[in-house]
Amino acid sequence: MFEVQRLGLIPYQEAWDLQKKLVHKVDHEGLPSQLLLLEHPHTLTLGRGSHTENLLFSKEQYAEMGMDLVEIDRGGDVTYHGPGQLVGYPIFDLATQGNDAHAYLRQLEEVLIIALRRFGLQPSRKEPYTGVWVGEEKVAAIGVKFNRARTRKGYITSHGFALNVNSDLQFFQTIIPCGIQEYGVTSLEKLLGREVDLAPVMDYVIEAVEEVFGWKAKDERRLSSYVVEDEEDVLSWIRKEYQ
Numbered sequence: 448m449f450e451v452q453r454l455g456l457i458p459y460q461e462a463w464d465l466q467k468k469l470v471h472k473v474d475h476e477g478l479p480s481q482l483l484l485l486e487h488p489h490t491l492t493l494g495r496g497s498h499t500e501n502l503l504f505s506k507e508q509y510a511e512m513g514m515d516l517v518e519i520d521r522g523g524d525v526t527y528h529g530p531g532q533l534v535g536y537p538i539f540d541l542a543t544q545g546n547d548a549h550a551y552l553r554q555l556e557e558v559l560i561i562a563l564r565r566f567g568l569q570p571s572r573k574e575p576y577t578g579v580w581v582g583e584e585k586v587a588a589i590g591v592k593f594n595r596a597r598t599r600k601g602y603i604t605s606h607g608f609a610l611n612v613n614s615d616l617q618f619f620q621t622i623i624p625c626g627i628q629e630y631g632v633t634s635l636e637k638l639l640g641r642e643v644d645l646a647p648v649m650d651y652v653i654e655a656v657e658e659v660f661g662w663k664a665k666d667e668r669r670l671s672s673y674v675v676e677d678e679e680d681v682l683s684w685i686r687k688e689y690q
Contacts, residue, residue, distance in 0.1 A: 449539065451653055451666045454485040456530060459492065459517055466605045469538040473603050474596050479665070482656060483536040484649050487528040489514045491622060494523035494590050501525045501623040512621065521606035523577070523590035525622050531613030531636075533648055537656075539604045541593075544660065546601040548593050552577050554659050555608055559587045561655035562610075562648065568638060573630070579610075584633035586611055610652075612636065612643050 454462070462485060472478035491502070491514055501524055502509075502516075509516050528534060541551060556572055559579045563570040563586065570587075573580045579587040587610040593602040611634035619632045635643045653664050 448665055449480040449482050449537075449656065449660075449662050451482050451484065451664050453649060454483060456486045456488065459487050459490045459515060459528065462487070462534075462536065463517075463519065466536055466538060470594050470603050470605050473538055473540055474594075474598055480540050480662070481536075481538040482653070482664075483534075483538070484652070485534050485536075486530055486532060486645075487534060489527075489529045489618060491516050491525055491527055492521075492590075493518045493525050494521045496522060497524045503621055503623070509621070512618075514618070514621070519606070521590040521592045523588070526588045526590065526609060527614075527618050527622060528609055529614060529618055531611075531615065531634075531645075533610045533612050533645055533652070534607070535610070535652060536607045537604055539660075540596075540601070541604060542596075542599065542601040548591075548602065551593075551604065552589060552591065555589050555591070557659050558652060558655040559608060559610060561658060562651035563587075563635075565651045566635065566639060566643075580630065581633060581638055584631040586633050586635070586638070610635075610648070612645055612648055 462483065465483070469478065469481050473480060489512070491509060493516070506516055541547070544551065544554070556577070556579055560570045563579065563581070568581055570579050570581050577589050578585050587608055589608045590606050592605045594605055596603055611632065613636045614634045616632055616634060616637065635648070656662065657664055
């Protein structure tokens with residue numbers, strides 16, 4: 448079983464702090480695995496494998512563009528997050544999945560492939576890279592941290608995937624996404640020729656997680672039924688729930 452939280456648009460640091468708290472709670476307090484689904488303001492994140500040459504502008508120039516630059520502890524290179532992109536952070540206890548890190552990355556790819564097929568697309572993997580492509584263009588990036596459990600053997604995951612739904616693809620031109628120069632970037636909106644509602648995309652992802660991982664989703668803590676007046680309401684809820 449895993450619990451789903453649909454958090455809306457929240458700052459990157461807020462989501463990162465929440466992930467760390469949830470990893471601790473899954474490890475030490477028996478909290479079920481969690482799936483956070485959300486969007487971020489314009490942000491560039493640099494994973495542990497990042498190379499500065501994949502940043503095409505200076506930190507000051509990115510700030511002028513309204514983009515935050517954050518160094519983080521996931522694997523992978525630089526990637527972009529922004530409104531219209533569905534970000535998923537699975538805080539999953541991998542004990543029931545054999546604690547196989549390589550298999551987990553393939554499972555995340557399969558989740559996104561299954562979800563995208565619901566739109567009549569033919570997504571695929573492209574070795575040796577991690578992620579999901581449609582044709583020669585990347586539609587979803589994956590970058591994960593495997594947190595070693597303190598109370599038992601195994602891993603608890605954090606970070607996750609970024610699926611371009613209605614993303615403004617111009618922002619990807621400010622970087623070399625994931626350090627990959629030979630392939631372009633696309634979005635559901637571009638592929639389908641129309642704006643796509645994020646709600647059914649989230650539903651398809653949740654159903655695909657159930658199928659791939661063999662778990663049942665529990666949505667009691669999600670914010671989809673919570674009346675959010677503004678962004679601060681979401682942040683207040685998070686702080687109260689996971690203080």
